[in-house]
Amino acid sequence: MIVSGDRFLAELEALGQIGWVEGEGMDRPAFSSSYDAAREFVSGIMREAGFTVRVDGVGNLFGRIEGSDPSLPVILAGSHLDAVPGGGKYDGPLGVMAALEAARSIKEKKLPLRHPLEVVGFTGEEGGEMGGTFGSRAFAGLIEESLPGEKLAGAGLTSEGVRSSKTDPSQIACYFELHIEQGPYLERRNISIGIPTGIVGISRYAVSLNGEPNHAGTTPMKERKDAMREAAELLSEWFAWTDTRDDFVCNVGV
Incomplete structure (x- = not known):
């Protein structure tokens, strides 16, 4: 199938102007005015193309075209x-x-096309008050019932809206997502596209190192218990270990 590359690129660039701050990058957090404008821009294109458009209870955008068999699950x-x-x-x-x-x-x-096909723009993927992958978690029914009402209200949402956004997994045939490469692997090898077989798993640890205060000018180095020095040595060991692995990264913050 041949698509219109020129049309696609023009619309992608137009969308990229919504929330763009020159010299700083994108300012388009979920539930902001720039986000609402971006969603309206995309939904307008969908409507013009004849899609059936809806926005669910957490702000996920869907544009649907029908297949020949409405009983089949959606792509x-x-x-x-x-x-x-x-x-x-x-x-x-x-x-x-x-x-x-x-x-x-x-x-x-x-x-x-036998199956119905839906284009989705999930909301709140990148985090914020609701936490990361908010829209897709709501879609999958993974939002905690205890989510504070004030957070929902601040985003213009309700508990009922969150519950109503849950989908029946049996009604989804499959999911496809094209995404930019978030690392240098493909680009450095001049490979146009890759198909991932897994995704990064994240573990977070809070580590405390306790030192001992002493006079900075007169305490000999051999008699110090310097937490910063211990931290530097520990980090050096961590980074040395990760350098031996191709499938592991280590990020440190204070």
Whole structure:
């Protein structure tokens, strides 16, 4: 199937102007005015293309084209529309707009499609008050019932809206997402596209090192219990170990 690359790129660049701050990057957090404008921009393209458009109870955007057999589960494709502070134009929107262009081309060319196809723009993927992957977690029914009401109200949401956003997994045939590479592996090897077989697993640890205060000018080095020095040695060991692995990274903050 041939899609319109020029149309896709033009719309992707236009979307990238919403919330863009020159010299700083993207300012488009979920539930902000710039995010709402981006979602409305995409939903407008969907409506113009003849999609059935809806926004669920947490702000996830869906654009649907029907297949020949409405009893079949839906094929879902997309990504997210919000951005981390200072992020780039394509992290998330690339997947949404690529899926939209593919679905629109299928519809325009009247290609046979048995399953319904939905393009999704998830909300709150990048974190914030609701935590990361908020929209997709709500879609999967993984939002805790104890989520504070004031947080929901601050985002214009309700507990009922969160509950209503949960989908029946049996109604999803599969999910596709095109995403920018978030590292240098493919680019350095001049590989156009890769298909991941896994995703980064994250473990976080809080480590405390307790030293002993003494006079900075007169306490001999051999008699000091300097927490910063111990931390530096510990970090050096950690980084030396990660250098021996291709599938492990270590990030440290204070």
